Amino acid sequence: MTFFEWVQGQIQEARSYERRSLLLTSMDELEKASISCAQCGGTCCTFVANSMQVTPLEALEVWAQLNDLSILEKLENCVRFYRLDYEIGTGKTNMRKTYTCPFFLKQNLGCPFPFEYKPYGCLAFNPVEVDSFQKENCCSNLTLLEKREGQFKEFENEMNDRLRQMLGLSWEKKDLPRALIDVYNCFKRLAL
Numbered sequence: 223m224t225f226f227e228w229v230q231g232q233i234q235e236a237r238s239y240e241r242r243s244l245l246l247t248s249m250d251e252l253e254k255a256s257i258s259c260a261q262c263g264g265t266c267c268t269f270v271a272n273s274m275q276v277t278p279l280e281a282l283e284v285w286a287q288l289n290d291l292s293i294l295e296k297l298e299n300c301v302r303f304y305r306l307d308y309e310i311g312t313g314k315t316n317m318r319k320t321y322t323c324p325f326f327l328k329q330n331l332g333c334p335f336p337f338e339y340k341p342y343g344c345l346a347f348n349p350v351e352v353d354s355f356q357k358e359n360c361c362s363n364l365t366l367l368e369k370r371e372g373q374f375k376e377f378e379n380e381m382n383d384r385l386r387q388m389l390g391l392s393w394e395k396k397d398l399p400r401a402l403i404d405v406y407n408c409f410k411r412l413a414l
């Protein structure tokens with residue numbers, strides 16, 4: 223089995239769309255009420271608002287969408303530029319840092335990934351009214367995120383534990399660039 227086939231198998235087993243359906247339904251409802259991102263340049267994908275972190279499963283789902291490993295250089299540049307590998311914290315918790323997503327196409331609706339593979343945090347961050355992008359009051363729907371998490375907690379915990387064990391990852395959540403670099407290095411080390 224090739225590395226790519228292995229990743230695809232894991233993703234298929236993890237039912238990506240189903241685990242996002244609550245968030246996607248909510249986005250559809252907003253869209254029907256003309257509350258959408260259609261007029262915005264995508265501020266929430268930039269360092270202005272983006273501090274998104276992913277689990278191993280979410281990282282793998284994004285990884286499976288990449289067909290060009292030259293993205294690695296972009297990921298490393300992003301980590302260096304935003305100093306994502308330099309942890310600032312109180313000793314108990316580490317502060318989340320903001321960064322411009324290395325995949326952001328710097329244009330309206332500028333995410334290259336299909337909705338069913340986007341990180342949950344990206345899907346849950348939406349406008350709350352028609353002119354949210356002007357008022358800068360878009361926000362993350364934490365209630366929905368928690369509800370979604372509750373629906374799939376057992377399955378995702380098991381899946382993430384399995385991936386952590388198989389890939390030798392030590393973290394629960396990490397910013398997307400470093401998570402993907404870790405996944406890449408694990409695959410390289412394991413020669414998958």
Ligand code: SF4
Pocket residue numbers: 258259262263264265266267347348349354355360
């Ligand atoms: S959520 Fe808000 S900031 Fe992000 S793209 Fe949509 S309108 Fe723009």
Ligand code: SF4
Pocket residue numbers: 266267272274323324325326327332333334335340341344
């Ligand atoms: S994964 Fe897509 S939606 Fe999420 S921050 Fe990156 S470009 Fe934006």
